Amino acid sequence: MYADRVRQPSLxxxxxxxxxxxxxxxxxMTVGMSGFTRAGEAKAVPLALAERARQxxxxxxxxxxxxxxxxxxxxxxxxGVLARRMPFQVDATLRKAIxxxxxxxxxxxxxxxxxxxRNHQLKKPDIAVIEAVAITEQGHIVPTTSVGNSxxxxxxxxxxxxxxxxxxxxxxxxxxxxxxxxxxxxxxxxPLTRVDDRIGSTAIPIPAEKIVAIVVNDQPDSPxxxxxxxxxxxxxxxxxxxxxxxxxxxxxxSNSLGPLQAGIGSIANAxxxxxxxxxxxxxxxxxxxxxxxxxxxxxAGKLAFASGxxxxxxxxxxxxxxxxxxxxxxxxxxxxxxxSNHPEVVRRLGIIGINTALEFDLYGNVNSTHVGGTRMMNGxxxxxxxxxxxxxxxxxxxxxxxxxxxxxxxxxxxxVDHSEHDVDILVTEQxxxxxxxxxxxxxxxxxxxxxxxxxxxxxxxxxxxxACARGGHTPHILREALQWHINLEETGRMLAG
Numbered sequence: 001m002y003a004d005r006v007r008q009p010s011l012x013x014x015x016x017x018x019x020x021x022x023x024x025x026x027x028x029m030t031v032g033m034s035g036f037t038r039a040g041e042a043k044a045v046p047l048a049l050a051e052r053a054r055q056x057x058x059x060x061x062x063x064x065x066x067x068x069x070x071x072x073x074x075x076x077x078x079x080g081v082l083a084r085r086m087p088f089q090v091d092a093t094l095r096k097a098i099x100x101x102x103x104x105x106x107x108x109x110x111x112x113x114x115x116x117x118r119n120h121q122l123k124k125p126d127i128a129v130i131e132a133v134a135i136t137e138q139g140h141i142v143p144t145t146s147v148g149n150s151x152x153x154x155x156x157x158x159x160x161x162x163x164x165x166x167x168x169x170x171x172x173x174x175x176x177x178x179x180x181x182x183x184x185x186x187x188x189x190x191p192l193t194r195v196d197d198r199i200g201s202t203a204i205p206i207p208a209e210k211i212v213a214i215v216v217n218d219q220p221d222s223p224x225x226x227x228x229x230x231x232x233x234x235x236x237x238x239x240x241x242x243x244x245x246x247x248x249x250x251x252x253x254s255n256s257l258g259p260l261q262a263g264i265g266s267i268a269n270a271x272x273x274x275x276x277x278x279x280x281x282x283x284x285x286x287x288x289x290x291x292x293x294x295x296x297x298x299x300a301g302k303l304a305f306a307s308g309x310x311x312x313x314x315x316x317x318x319x320x321x322x323x324x325x326x327x328x329x330x331x332x333x334x335x336x337x338x339x340s341n342h343p344e345v346v347r348r349l350g351i352i353g354i355n356t357a358l359e360f361d362l363y364g365n366v367n368s369t370h371v372g373g374t375r376m377m378n379g380x381x382x383x384x385x386x387x388x389x390x391x392x393x394x395x396x397x398x399x400x401x402x403x404x405x406x407x408x409x410x411x412x413x414x415x416v417d418h419s420e421h422d423v424d425i426l427v428t429e430q431x432x433x434x435x436x437x438x439x440x441x442x443x444x445x446x447x448x449x450x451x452x453x454x455x456x457x458x459x460x461x462x463x464x465x466x467a468c469a470r471g472g473h474t475p476h477i478l479r480e481a482l483q484w485h486i487n488l489e490e491t492g493r494m495l496a497g
Contacts, residue, residue, distance in 0.1 A: 002216045005134045005164045014214045018044035021161045021213035025049055025127055027058035032125035032153030036310035036337060037264055037289045038069035038090075038224060040146030042129040042163045044217040046072045050079035059083040063125060065148020065309065065337055066110060066288075066381065067091070069222030077103065087113045088379040099375045107369060110288065110382040111341035114152040118183065128157035130204070131165050131217075133172045139208025140201075143176055144168045145221055146310030147334050151178050151204045160206065161213040167220045171325045174202050177333045181342075192345050195259050195284045196305040198333060223315040226292060229270035232398050235429035236267065237274025240354070240394070243425065243432050244280065255279070256304075259286040261346075261386050262293070263355035264312070267396055269293045271354055276300045286351055288340050288382045290332070292317045298328060307333045309340040341385035353386035357395040357426075360451075361413045362444040362464060363474055364420035364435050366395050372485055373414030380417050387422045399428035399453040405493040407456040409447060411463050412481035426451055440474040459495060 006012055022045050025031060035041025041064070052058070061084035062076070073091035076082050085094065087108035098105040108116075116122040130150050134142040143150055144165055154160050179200030182188050191199050229237070247253040257280055262268040272293035275283065285294060285306040292314050297303035311334070313321055321328065339345065346353075358377060360366045366387075367373075369380050387393040395418070397408045408428065420443065426433045431450035435443045448461050467475035484494040 002164050002166065005166070005170070006214060007137045008135060008139045008208055011135060011139065011208060011211060011214060014211055015216065016213050018048035018215045018217070019052065021045050021215050022048035022052055024159065024161065024213060025060065028060070029126040030061040030063065030123050032063045032128040032149065032157060033068070034065065034130045034143065034146065034148060034150040034153070035068045036065035036146035036148030037067050037312050038222045039289075039310040039312045040131050040144040040148065040150070040221065041068045041070070041072060042131045042161075043070055043072070043165070043219040044163055044215050045129050045161055046076060050075040050081055053079040053081045061085075061123070063087070063113060063149065063153065065146060065150065067378070070219065088381050090378045095376060095378075105376060105379075107376065107379045109341070109380060109384045110337050111343065111385045114149050114336070114338045117152065117156055124156040125153055126157065127159045127161065128153040129161045129163065130154050131163045133165065133168045133170055135162060135164070135211070135214070136203050138205075139211065140203035140205050142173045142203045143334070144172055145312075147176055147178065147336050148309055149337060151180065151336050152338070154204050154206050154210075155180065157210070159212045160210045161215065162211055163215045163217050166216065166218040169322050169325050171329065175329060175332055175334055176202050177335050178202070178204055179336065179339055181338070190339065190342060190344055192339070193348065195286045195307050195349065196333070221312070223318055224291060224312045226269045226314055227266040229273055232429035233267050233270035234274060236396050236398075236427050237271045239427050239432040240271055240396075241274060241278045243434070244278070256282040256284070258350045258352045258391055259284045261285070261287040261351050261353045261390070262291070263381065263383055264289050264291070265356055267356050267398070268354055271396060272297065276302060286340070286345075286349055288337065295321050295328065298331065303331075305331050307335060307340065309335055309337040337382070341382045343385060343389045346386055346389040350391040351386060351389070352392045352394065353383070353390035354394045354396060355383035355386065357397040357408065359408045359410055359413055360395060360397070360423070360426055360447075361410050362447055362460070363440050364423040364426060364443050364447070365413045365416050366418040366423055367413040367415045368417040370415035372489060373482075384418060387418045392424050393418070393422055394425040394427065395423060396427045399430050399451060400455070404453075404455060406488060407453060407460075407484065407494055409452045409456065409460065410484050410494075411460065412476060414482060414485045428453075441468065456495070
């Protein structure tokens with residue numbers, strides 16, 4: 001029953017169907033919904049909204065924390081609900097609509113969405129739809145498996161719809177740390193000096209009268225699509241572990257390294273799993289998404305504490321972790337994404353940021369978002385929040401893709417998300433390039449010698465030598481710099497012939 005989850009009796013008469021709640025969302029509204037990387041998204045109301053739009057067309061501007069699970073972006077796109085979407089997505093149907101120009105997508109650093117709302121640079125949501133494990137006696141909202149932007153959406157919105165999800169373990173209450181920064185120009189420092197600090201409240205504090213609808217649901221989160229480590233991702237992990245050991249031996253790190261941040265996906269997850277068999281102990285994480293590897297490291301006795309904004313697990317780990325949450329709860333905290341990704345905190349704590357690149361070039365510029373320079377993949381996510389401010393900004397990728405037709409290391413990236421000034425370490429299964437303290441020509445040689453697949457090393461080295469002959473601090477042959485991308489577009493392969 002839901003009565004024990006809705007603990008303010010006056011709110012019980014707000015319980016209604018998902019269709020009735022979805023009717024409160026009007027054409028042209030800006031809507032803020034919970035959800036961060038397939039975790040903690042409202043589920044019933046978006047589906048009811050899509051069904052309604054199939055009968056009577058309407059469109060909205062949708063803000064979330066990050067990507068949604070349960071095919072919600074797909075359903076909303078197919079129903080024509082989405083006019084604008086921000087700040088991150090991973091759905092193939094929505095991606096096609098974005099690249100076709102049918103949905104306007106605003107790709108943002110994940111720490112910035114709420115900041116721009118707070119400062120009236122973006123329109124605040126008319127209504128927020130937030131998944132909760134419970135509503136407290138004070139009418140405050142207890143989130144489920146993510147915080148993301150939910151707290152600020154609920155605070156900023158004029159009205160709030162709450163989805164009580166009975167599929168989630170009620171022991172999630174107490175896991176969250178809801179802290180809202182003060183306003184500029186009199187903002188005070190964020191009082192977070194350790195990964196395990198708790199500086200806020202355990203529920204989202206809003207006036208109970210803002211809650212206009214409560215929908216009861218029991219749909220679980222989608223499992224993550226993370227794949228187990230393979231030969232290449234294990235090689236990437238091995239290169240990184242060897243690098244960390246050299247840093248420890250040189251006295252630049254302790255044996256507990258520094259707080260670790262890892263982007264989403266199979267490569268980053270595999271790299272973190274590689275630390276299980278490393279010599280490092282008493283590790284900590286200060287990241288966005290806590291994936292399978294977080295709990296594998298806990299179980300291996302390697303990880304002391306983990307701070308994130310969501311928990312996204314595979315089917316393999318989901319039941320065990322959430323069924324035994326008390327085993328981990330005192331070593332976990334979930335924060336708003338503007339805190340998990342906040343530049344002030346990232347720099348203060350000395351984060352080691354490990355994120356995935358689509359491609360990088362000779363000089364260390366990284367493309368995280370655009371295939372062929374034009375087609376949006378997912379979005380920049382939080383990688384920029386961490387790269388610019390981390391103690392070490394590390395980007396990883398396999399050296400080739402599409403069966404060897406594509407090199408992930410190119411003469412010049414077709415789109416820049418992270419400039420060479422923000423990138424310290426590049427890693428592929430071929431090796432690791434430490435770019436710290438190197439001039440552009442030195443960086444290029446380190447990249448060619450260590451990161452490039454053998455099939456592309458000769459052609460890339462030839463391009464670089466001919467570019468150097470022309471001169472320049474950062475040598476390029478502009479007529480050829482994007483030729484590999486042009487070849488790929490025209491022939492399906494980067495190398496001609």
